[in-house]
Amino acid sequence: MERNRSVPSILCGMPRKREPAGAAVLQESVTSAITTALFDELAETGYARTSVDAVARRAGVGKAAVYRRWPSKQAMLLDLLETAVRRNVPEVPDSGSLAGDVRGFLDVIVAQVADPRIKRIALDMAAETTRSPDLGAALRETVAGPRRAAAATVLSRGVERGELPADIDRELGLDLLISPLLGRLLLIGGPVDDAYLTRLTTVIVAGLTSA
Amino acid sequence: MERNRSVPSILCGMPRKREPAGAAVLQESVTSAITTALFDELAETGYARTSVDAVARRAGVGKAAVYRRWPSKQAMLLDLLETAVRRNVPEVPDSGSLAGDVRGFLDVIVAQVADPRIKRIALDMAAETTRSPDLGAALRETVAGPRRAAAATVLSRGVERGELPADIDRELGLDLLISPLLGRLLLIGGPVDDAYLTRLTTVIVAGLTSA
Amino acid sequence: MERNRSVPSILCGMPRKREPAGAAVLQESVTSAITTALFDELAETGYARTSVDAVARRAGVGKAAVYRRWPSKQAMLLDLLETAVRRNVPEVPDSGSLAGDVRGFLDVIVAQVADPRIKRIALDMAAETTRSPDLGAALRETVAGPRRAAAATVLSRGVERGELPADIDRELGLDLLISPLLGRLLLIGGPVDDAYLTRLTTVIVAGLTSA
Amino acid sequence: MERNRSVPSILCGMPRKREPAGAAVLQESVTSAITTALFDELAETGYARTSVDAVARRAGVGKAAVYRRWPSKQAMLLDLLETAVRRNVPEVPDSGSLAGDVRGFLDVIVAQVADPRIKRIALDMAAETTRSPDLGAALRETVAGPRRAAAATVLSRGVERGELPADIDRELGLDLLISPLLGRLLLIGGPVDDAYLTRLTTVIVAGLTSA
DNA sequence: TTCTAATCGAGACGGTACGTCCCGTCTTGCC
DNA sequence: GGCAAGACGGGACGTACCGTCTCGATTAGAA
Numbered sequence: 001m002e003r004n005r006s007v008p009s010i011l012c013g014m015p016r017k018r019e020p021a022g023a024a025v026l027q028e029s030v031t032s033a034i035t036t037a038l039f040d041e042l043a044e045t046g047y048a049r050t051s052v053d054a055v056a057r058r059a060g061v062g063k064a065a066v067y068r069r070w071p072s073k074q075a076m077l078l079d080l081l082e083t084a085v086r087r088n089v090p091e092v093p094d095s096g097s098l099a100g101d102v103r104g105f106l107d108v109i110v111a112q113v114a115d116p117r118i119k120r121i122a123l124d125m126a127a128e129t130t131r132s133p134d135l136g137a138a139l140r141e142t143v144a145g146p147r148r149a150a151a152a153t154v155l156s157r158g159v160e161r162g163e164l165p166a167d168i169d170r171e172l173g174l175d176l177l178i179s180p181l182l183g184r185l186l187l188i189g190g191p192v193d194d195a196y197l198t199r200l201t202t203v204i205v206a207g208l209t210s211a
Numbered sequence: 212m213e214r215n216r217s218v219p220s221i222l223c224g225m226p227r228k229r230e231p232a233g234a235a236v237l238q239e240s241v242t243s244a245i246t247t248a249l250f251d252e253l254a255e256t257g258y259a260r261t262s263v264d265a266v267a268r269r270a271g272v273g274k275a276a277v278y279r280r281w282p283s284k285q286a287m288l289l290d291l292l293e294t295a296v297r298r299n300v301p302e303v304p305d306s307g308s309l310a311g312d313v314r315g316f317l318d319v320i321v322a323q324v325a326d327p328r329i330k331r332i333a334l335d336m337a338a339e340t341t342r343s344p345d346l347g348a349a350l351r352e353t354v355a356g357p358r359r360a361a362a363a364t365v366l367s368r369g370v371e372r373g374e375l376p377a378d379i380d381r382e383l384g385l386d387l388l389i390s391p392l393l394g395r396l397l398l399i400g401g402p403v404d405d406a407y408l409t410r411l412t413t414v415i416v417a418g419l420t421s422a
Numbered sequence: 423m424e425r426n427r428s429v430p431s432i433l434c435g436m437p438r439k440r441e442p443a444g445a446a447v448l449q450e451s452v453t454s455a456i457t458t459a460l461f462d463e464l465a466e467t468g469y470a471r472t473s474v475d476a477v478a479r480r481a482g483v484g485k486a487a488v489y490r491r492w493p494s495k496q497a498m499l500l501d502l503l504e505t506a507v508r509r510n511v512p513e514v515p516d517s518g519s520l521a522g523d524v525r526g527f528l529d530v531i532v533a534q535v536a537d538p539r540i541k542r543i544a545l546d547m548a549a550e551t552t553r554s555p556d557l558g559a560a561l562r563e564t565v566a567g568p569r570r571a572a573a574a575t576v577l578s579r580g581v582e583r584g585e586l587p588a589d590i591d592r593e594l595g596l597d598l599l600i601s602p603l604l605g606r607l608l609l610i611g612g613p614v615d616d617a618y619l620t621r622l623t624t625v626i627v628a629g630l631t632s633a
Numbered sequence: 634m635e636r637n638r639s640v641p642s643i644l645c646g647m648p649r650k651r652e653p654a655g656a657a658v659l660q661e662s663v664t665s666a667i668t669t670a671l672f673d674e675l676a677e678t679g680y681a682r683t684s685v686d687a688v689a690r691r692a693g694v695g696k697a698a699v700y701r702r703w704p705s706k707q708a709m710l711l712d713l714l715e716t717a718v719r720r721n722v723p724e725v726p727d728s729g730s731l732a733g734d735v736r737g738f739l740d741v742i743v744a745q746v747a748d749p750r751i752k753r754i755a756l757d758m759a760a761e762t763t764r765s766p767d768l769g770a771a772l773r774e775t776v777a778g779p780r781r782a783a784a785a786t787v788l789s790r791g792v793e794r795g796e797l798p799a800d801i802d803r804e805l806g807l808d809l810l811i812s813p814l815l816g817r818l819l820l821i822g823g824p825v826d827d828a829y830l831t832r833l834t835t836v837i838v839a840g841l842t843s844a
Numbered sequence: 845t846t847c848t849a850a851t852c853g854a855g856a857c858g859g860t861a862c863g864t865c866c867c868g869t870c871t872t873g874c875c
Numbered sequence: 876g877g878c879a880a881g882a883c884g885g886g887a888c889g890t891a892c893c894g895t896c897t898c899g900a901t902t903a904g905a906a
Contacts, residue, residue: 025850025851025903025904026850026851027851027852027902030851030852046341047338048259048338048339051891051892051893052892052893052894053891053892053893054892056853056854060853061852061853062852062853062854062855063853063854063855063893063894063895064851064852064853064854064855064895064896064897065851065852065853067894067895068850068851068852071894072893072894073892073893073894116341119341120338120341123334123337123338123340123341124338126334126337126338126397126398127258127331127334127335127337127338128259129334129400130257130327130330130331130334136400140400144399169410171401171407172407172410172411172414175391175394175395175399175401175411176391176414178394178399179390179391179392179393179394179395179398179399180386180387180390180391180394181390182390182394182398183386183389183390183391183393183394183398184386184390186337186398187337187390187393187394187397187398188355188386188389188390189340189347189351190382190386196382196383199380199383200383200386202421203383203387203418203419203421204418205421206417206418206420206421207414207415207417207418208414209417210413210414210416210417235870235871235872235873235879235880235881235882235883236871236872236881236882237882238871238882238883241882241883262860262861262862263861263862263863264860264861264862265861267884271884272883272884273882273883273884273885273886274862274863274864274884274885274886275864275865275882275883275884275885276882276883276884278863278864279881279882279883282863283862283863284861284862284863447876447877448877449877449878452877452878468763469760470681470760470761473865473866473867474866474867474868475865475866475867476866478879482879483878483879484878484879484880484881485867485868485869485879485880485881486869486870486877486878486879486880486881487877487878487879489868489869490877490878493868494867494868495867495868538763541763542760542763545756545759545760545762545763546760548756548759548760548819548820549680549753549756549757549759549760550681551756551822552679552749552752552753552756558822562822566821591832593823593829594829594832594833594836597813597816597817597821597823597833598813598836600816600821601812601813601814601815601816601817601820601821602808602809602812602813602816603812604812604816604820605808605811605812605813605815605816605820606808606812608759608820609759609812609815609816609819609820610777610808610811610812611762611769611773612804612808618804618805621802621805622805622808624843625805625809625840625841625843626840627843628839628840628842628843629836629837629839629840630836631839632835632836632838632839658855658856658897658898659856660856660857660897663856663857684886684887684888685887685888685889686886686887686888687887689858693858694857694858695856695857695858695859695860696858696859696888696889696890697856697857697858697859697890697891698856698857698858700889700890701855701856701857704889705888705889706887706888706889845906846905846906847904847905847906848903848904848905848906849902849903849904849905850901850902850903850904851900851901851902851903852899852900852901852902853898853899853900853901854897854898854899855896855897855898856895856896856897856898857894857895857896857897858893858894858895858896859892859893859894860891860892860893861890861891861892861893862889862890862891862892863888863889863890864887864888864889865886865887865888866885866886866887866888867884867885867886867887868883868884868885869882869883869884870881870882870883870884871880871881871882871883872879872880872881872882873878873879873880874877874878874879875876875877875878
């Protein structure tokens with residue numbers, strides 16, 4: 001039942017307790033068949049048009065097997081996003097300079113959103129956030145949290161090195177590191193190539209220094 | 212028949228040509244009843260859970276009246292967004308300084324996304340963009356276009372005043388003006404108050420100057 | 423407005439009185455276009471699937487033009503049946519013998535139901551009769567009445583000639599003349615050729631004589 | 634799954650084969666709830682105005698449950714008619730005389746058409762027959778067939794007893810037994826009481842004898 | 845090993861919404 | 876006023892999913 005435990009409790013009606021006596025256990029083969037089918041279905045039809053029926057059919061699995069693992073279509077999607085995103089926890093190596101660290105951080109973000117499926121689900125979830133505050137909180141904790149922590153490290157190193165003032169506005173700094181790139185990647189949609197990242201790094205460093 | 216003409220052709224099957232002879236005409240009273248009902252329904256139930264049946268019922272209107280105007284639920288929503296967004300074309304007065312113009316521009320964005328319904332629909336549409344490139348193009352033209360134009364004006368004035376280098380990277384400049392705030396408003400979700408905007412203005416100006 | 427006068431008042435919500443003063447008049451060309459289109463539509467799609475919209479479209483006529491003439495789809499159909507049926511009022515010439523008259527009467531019935539469209543509408547109307555007693559009465563008066571009158575003439579001549587007893591059961595006699603053939607034509611559906619009619623004439627005469 | 638098997642294949646898209654493995658099965662309780670609701674609805678509103686929505690609502694059942702059993706409203710109605718009609722297969726006991734057998738046969742017909750719902754559906758189906766030859770064939774086989782067989786028995790017994798000539802025209806004899814009464818019951822609509830049946834028996838016997 | 849309980853695929857269940865079609869009425873502008 | 880065109884409110888059609896529930900058959904832990 002680790003599966004359901006990985007979904008924040010807000011998102012599940014009630015995570016099963018269980019395993020009392022002569023119990024059976026969710027078969028991993030079934031779980032992974034569903035996961036694969038879901039990813040394929042998402043890639044083909046998109047989130048809004050993905051149906052549980054279709055996923056189960058594609059996985060050669062009964063619908064009940066899906067609902068035994070996740071309490072709803074949304075929870076299933078969310079769990080998927082989280083897993084995919086968790087697989088790539090941002091880890092920004094100390095490059096020795098603020099500019100290097102900033103560029104490293106940007107590269108990590110780009111790498112993570114490179115998969116268009118991630119982009120889709122992320123946007124869908126962001127949209128859903130406006131309806132469900134609980135979901136927003138869950139996402140902020142599991143998805144945004146680790147990323148902001150990594151960004152905070154970049155800022156801290158800058159302060160330690162003396163490249164940034166000690167009283168820098170952390171909140172604004174984090175936004176400056178994350179938002180411009182994320183906004184372009186998810187909302188604006190223009191190309192994000194090496195040159196762009198290089199110039200973006202420059203202006204972010206300038207911005208941070210002035211903050 | 213301005214109604215359907217206002218929807219980009221990609222979004223409707225085919226905008227009606229019409230008015231051959233003694234023709235009937237979509238009644239404005241019905242259109243506005245539907246629009247009102249749709250906005251109310253969106254506010255109450257959210258995009259995903261808004262049904263055409265419910266909108267028609269609330270408007271005291273037959274379902275056919277809806278489908279006579281828009282070819283699908285999606286097209287209806289989209290047209291709505293466009294209309295709402297078009298009602299508030301950004302107009303940044305010349306404040307005499309780059310910092311003033313930047314702040315003015317940020318204020319306009321905040322004002323437009325203030326209505327949480329706009330925020331919802333905007334995110335839903337952004338999400339849909341990842342599935343339908345045509346839709347993305349339409350949105351970029353009608354929604355993003357005017358905003359980027361306003362931002363471009365801010366940059367131009369800065370160059371004229373000598374506050375910005377003449378060879379400034381326009382693309383990056385526009386992103387810097389738009390993305391950080393939009394990212395926070397739509398994706399990150401923290402508070403955006405006067406103090407935040409003031410500090411954001413500072414770092415943007417710093418960033419632009421260095422670009 | 424003779425048109426609507428021909429529909430029994432039971433079938434129309436309220437037959438127009440009209441022609442009071444500076445009145446306009448329904449154009450005969452439109453009426454006949456509708457009639458033709460209706461017949462064609464019936465022949466192609468059948469009663470149940472015939473829609474007023476389709477008839478009007480085929481006639482190149484506005485729907486209102488139809489509803490100006492008949493209060494409902496059903497009334498229109500009924501009026502049509504009545505007209506078609508009235509065009510061919512049964513007229514059984516005195517052949518000089520009971521057997522000859524009976525055969526003549528049967529021939530008239532066969533001729534009238536020969537058109538499969540008449541058969542369809544007749545059955546549809548019979549079916550509708552079970553729901554609407556008023557319609558039943560109207561049909562009995564305008565459709566069945568004249569036919570039973572013609573059959574009654576056959577019986578009367580037989581009595582006059584002395585071929586039938588004077589106290590013959592008229593009701594049963596009429597049924598015997600009409601039902602067997604009508605039942606076969608409309609309900610059973612087997613072939614009705616000359617030989618069949620000859621033999622049927624024989625048994626009907628035998629039956630009548632014994633009544 | 635006998636339900637769908639009982640519907641002639643012409644009427645259903647394709648009767649389900651089924652029961653491959655641990656399969657689900659249409660629940661009899663639901664089927665009978667639908668059947669009851671349908672009969673009630675027919676009695677109240679009549680065939681043409683009976684809607685699947687209303688039947689499902691009255692049965693406390695989802696619309697899908699109906700469409701899982703029958704492919705269309707029409708097929709459902711037809712299956713119903715067949716079932717109702719099959720429940721009462723005509724069985725004419727040997728009364729020892731032709732007149733007695735004829736009267737017995739007439740009584741059976743009257744009994745079967747006594748339920749006005751049967752009458753309605755029968756006429757509706759007869760009407761539909763003119764549009765769909767396949768339906769006509771199906772009805773002739775399942776509905777008319779057994780009745781004509783029973784009538785044939787009456788004729789055979791008459792021949793055996795020497796009351797009828799051995800070379801009697803069977804086809805015409807069957808028509809004479811069935812059509813007059815059916816015509817009156819379904820098409821003409823006058824009263825059919827004991828006296829009427831008595832006299833009708835007399836003329837039919839006379840007709841048969843002369844055939 | 846045997847028992848036993850939760851698993852499995854399959855799919856029926858009550859619902860809700862979809863987008864289409866038609867009914868009979870109403871509206872608009874031309875004649 | 877009639878006319879063609881067609882929008883109107885209403886409501887049924889048949890389809891597709893949702894999330895739940897029910898079947899036998901299978902499988903795996905506890906006794």
